[in-house]
Amino acid sequence: MAPMKLTYFDIAALGEQLRLALAQSGVEWIDNRVTFEEWPTLKPTLPYQQMPVLEVDGAVIPQTFAILRYVGKMGDLYPTDPIQAAFADSATDAVNDMHGHMRAIFFEKDADAKTQLLKDLVEKLLPPWLANLEKALKLAGGKYFAGDKLSIGDIAVVARLNWLTDGTFDESVPSAILEEFPLLSSLVQRVMAEPRIVAYMEERPKK
Amino acid sequence: MAPMKLTYFDIAALGEQLRLALAQSGVEWIDNRVTFEEWPTLKPTLPYQQMPVLEVDGAVIPQTFAILRYVGKMGDLYPTDPIQAAFADSATDAVNDMHGHMRAIFFEKDADAKTQLLKDLVEKLLPPWLANLEKALKLAGGKYFAGDKLSIGDIAVVARLNWLTDGTFDESVPSAILEEFPLLSSLVQRVMAEPRIVAYMEERPKK
Numbered sequence: 001m002a003p004m005k006l007t008y009f010d011i012a013a014l015g016e017q018l019r020l021a022l023a024q025s026g027v028e029w030i031d032n033r034v035t036f037e038e039w040p041t042l043k044p045t046l047p048y049q050q051m052p053v054l055e056v057d058g059a060v061i062p063q064t065f066a067i068l069r070y071v072g073k074m075g076d077l078y079p080t081d082p083i084q085a086a087f088a089d090s091a092t093d094a095v096n097d098m099h100g101h102m103r104a105i106f107f108e109k110d111a112d113a114k115t116q117l118l119k120d121l122v123e124k125l126l127p128p129w130l131a132n133l134e135k136a137l138k139l140a141g142g143k144y145f146a147g148d149k150l151s152i153g154d155i156a157v158v159a160r161l162n163w164l165t166d167g168t169f170d171e172s173v174p175s176a177i178l179e180e181f182p183l184l185s186s187l188v189q190r191v192m193a194e195p196r197i198v199a200y201m202e203e204r205p206k207k
Numbered sequence: 208m209a210p211m212k213l214t215y216f217d218i219a220a221l222g223e224q225l226r227l228a229l230a231q232s233g234v235e236w237i238d239n240r241v242t243f244e245e246w247p248t249l250k251p252t253l254p255y256q257q258m259p260v261l262e263v264d265g266a267v268i269p270q271t272f273a274i275l276r277y278v279g280k281m282g283d284l285y286p287t288d289p290i291q292a293a294f295a296d297s298a299t300d301a302v303n304d305m306h307g308h309m310r311a312i313f314f315e316k317d318a319d320a321k322t323q324l325l326k327d328l329v330e331k332l333l334p335p336w337l338a339n340l341e342k343a344l345k346l347a348g349g350k351y352f353a354g355d356k357l358s359i360g361d362i363a364v365v366a367r368l369n370w371l372t373d374g375t376f377d378e379s380v381p382s383a384i385l386e387e388f389p390l391l392s393s394l395v396q397r398v399m400a401e402p403r404i405v406a407y408m409e410e411r412p413k414k
Contacts, residue, residue: 047346048301048339059290062343065272066296073289082280083266089273094255100307132255136269139254 001057003028006067008052009036010205012168013106014064014099015052017159020191021068021152023200025075033205065092072152079146088146091136091153095160098129102169118172126164126177133157134181142183143190150191157184158191208264210235213274215259216243217412219375220313221271221306222259224366227398228275228359230407232282240412272299279359286353294343295353298360301340302367308332309376325379333371333384340364341388349390350397357398364391365398 006022008015010033022029034042034051043049047062054060054067061067072078072088079085101121108114137145145153161184165175178185191197213229215222217240229236241249241258250256254269261267261274268274279285279295286292308328315321344352352360368391372382385392398404 047297047343048304049335056290061290061293061297063297063300065300066293069296070289070293073292082277083263083268085280086268086273086277089276090254090268090270093270093272096303097255128256136254 003030004071005030005032005055006052007032007034007042007055009034009039012159012163013103016163017095017152017156018052018054018064018067018071019200019204020159020197021071021075021077021155024150024155024194024196025071025077026196027071027074031204065096068092068152068156077150077152077155079149079151081147084146084151087136087140088151088153091133091145091151092156094129094133094136095156098125098160101125102163105170115172118170122173122177130177130181130184134184137183137187144187150194154187154191158188161188162192210237211278212237212239212262213259214239214241214249214262216241216246219366219370220310223370224302224359224363225259225261225271225274225278226407226411227366227404228278228282228284228362231357231362231401231403232278232284233403234278234281238411272303275299275359275363284357284359284362286356286358288354291353291358294347295358295360298340298343298352298358299363301336301343302363305332305336305367309370312377322379325377329380329384337384337388337391341390344390344394351394357401361394361398365395368395369399 004022004027006015006018006029008018019031046053047060050062052064052067053062054070056070061070069078069089079088101117105114105117105121108117140146141148144150145157161178163169164173165177167175178188192201211229211234213222213225213236215225226238246258253260254267257269259271259274260269261277263277268277276285276296286295308324312321312324312328315324347353348355351357352364368385370376371380372384374382385395399408
């Protein structure tokens, strides 16, 4: 089997959860990062004209969460029990719930509009979203979103929280947003301490 | 096993794909439809404070696509081959790509703003989205999105296309939007001719 090849922009956004899952899965993979200048040429060649895509032995898998779930199945990061799998999937869906807002902010060109959208994100959207995630994590036993084992649900949430708090999304998002959410805070630490993820973080392109 | 219970508003939106999947799956299920008046009382009691939710033997599964996939696994509507499953998942993700726009239109109170958003939907957003779906369907062999078997991917797409064309989303969306897309048109006919789906359509609450 040839290495899987992930193609996406050199940003976190939809891609970093896939890179973390690929790293954690232990499969061989190629981290193909495309510039914004290269994108218009590539776009019409892709299914749904979108990135990310994952190439697997000649097949091209489009759509972020389809890719994430595929990698999860290949890398023992997706529960075989359907109910536990549904809880992992629920966490990834919750991450996607926040993506539209963050994407709109990321691409907003008008400075005043961007400031207002960021203020709404931090003050109105993130607090209930984080509280709901904390509650779901508690209901699942407190350690992982799907039972007692790391899954794509945890990885999706952690990648999104990192993007929010590490300054690469926008420096105005306070890194302390997780302070009131002890289970989410521990989850981030637990996932980012996984040896394969530590190794990926050391090797990934530096910003 | 007690019947599964699906709780959602009495609209298509995110719920109809779940109802069609439940009908097609052959499991026993309860179609619990909540009014907009009942919603504020129910909302704080639900995980992620959102509908739809599916109750299964005491567990509450939140998040639309997590529910859809769970029903798919229970009802032989989700491929066991991971690559085919990824194609089914890609189609559901593509449906979700359109949901944010349609949701914004559905809840827009200002008549002029709504008209403009609907014009953008019909003229700018739907044509490439439908063309991409048609292409994905062709690439998959032309009959179903994941190989030669009905899956949740097909059901998600068909439910969304029905919502767009049957007048319940907005009467200004032309029912002829599918005319240029023969594979999608046949898919809608094929899925809506499934005997269990025919039976559901006859029994469901009439608008």
